[in-house]
Amino acid sequence: MxxxxxxxxxxxxxxxxxxxxxxxxxxxxxxxxxxxxxxxxxxxxxxxxxxxxxxxxxxxxxxxxxxEAEPDLSFYPAKGEMIENRFANEKIVFVTPGRDTNGKYSENDLYLQAKGAVPKPHRHADLEETFTILKGNLSLIKGDKKYDLKEGDSITVPKGEAHHPENKSDALVIVRVRATPAGKHDLMLAQVHGFFTEKETPRGKVEWILQAMLYSVYYETYMAELPIGFQKFLSFLISPVARLLGYKSWYPEYSLKWKQSAE
The missing domain is CATH 1.20.5 (Single alpha-helices involved in coiled-coils or other helix-helix interfaces)
Structure with a gap:
């Protein structure tokens, strides 16, 4: 025990x-x-x-x-100036620029060669666009609908609605485009196409995204794929980096490029 x-x-x-x-x-x-x-x-x-x-x-x-300094009117397109984008088979001729209407509206003639198209589906937050077909047939995506427009037809895209003009035919299409009010629309066309055509080859995706972060807010023109509010938020986040890398909201050389081509 x-x-x-x-x-x-x-x-x-x-x-x-x-x-x-x-x-x-x-x-x-x-x-x-x-x-x-x-x-x-x-x-x-x-x-x-x-x-x-x-x-x-x-x-x-x-x-x-x-x-960034604001451009004066001399950098805005004048009557008769022409923009050409070889990558999009697109040409724009300014008929009644906004600088001549005190910004009330602007008109340009859009020439789309066979299979040509405006580079990106987009939306304008500050203006409406009216497309009047002068020659040929235009395919237009407007919101979630697709329209096949023939000579004499006219259609208006309201502010903020996504749209994308395209020529799916084998013949030239000419469209009178009226932006109301003009705002910075004419300058935006000169700058966007100046950016796309600056190099011998098309711009890369990263280049375009960085540039779009500045263009979108400055010109109130946004990509169609994403909500405007989200793109503004992305711009707020990414714009400082884009500026640091040398990107701008507008470039004097892009405006001068088209002025020189018209001389």
Missing amino acids: LNAEKQIILTNIQYQKEAESDQPNFILSSLHIDSRGTMKKRTAILTLSMFLAYILIGNFLHRFAFA
Whole structure:
């Protein structure tokens, strides 16, 4: 009986010693877990702080410290000036530019060669466009509908509605396009096509996205695929980077390019 009691006592003492020896390991393990959790929190806070600093400082530099100068009217297209985009089989001739109507409206003739199309489906947040077919047949996507327009037909695209003119025929199409009000529409045409045709090869996707972040808000012209509010948010995030990489809302050389071609 005494031997059994001794054995129980010895077993309890051994168990207590093992428990005491495991306690430091348990404490160290807990400290390691806490340390890892603290490090993750610190990293997350640092990342968020850097992101917020980029947003605040980047937009301050973009919008205030190094704000872009506004172009004067001499950089806007004049009557008779012509834009050509060889990649889109497209030509634009300014008939009644906005600078001649005090911005009330502008008119241009759009020439689309066989299989030609305006480069991107888009929407204008600040103006409506009326398309009147002068020659040929035009395919127009307007909102979620498709229209096949023939000579003499006319259709108006309201503010904010997505649209995309295209010539699916094998013959030339000529369309009178009226923008009301004119706003910066004429300048936008000169700048967008100047950007697309500056190089010998078509622009890459990344180039276009970076440029579009500045063009979209400045000209109130947005890609059709995404909601306008989301594109404004993207522009707010990405514009500082685009400016840092040398992109602008307008380039004097693009306006001068078409003026020189008209001389």
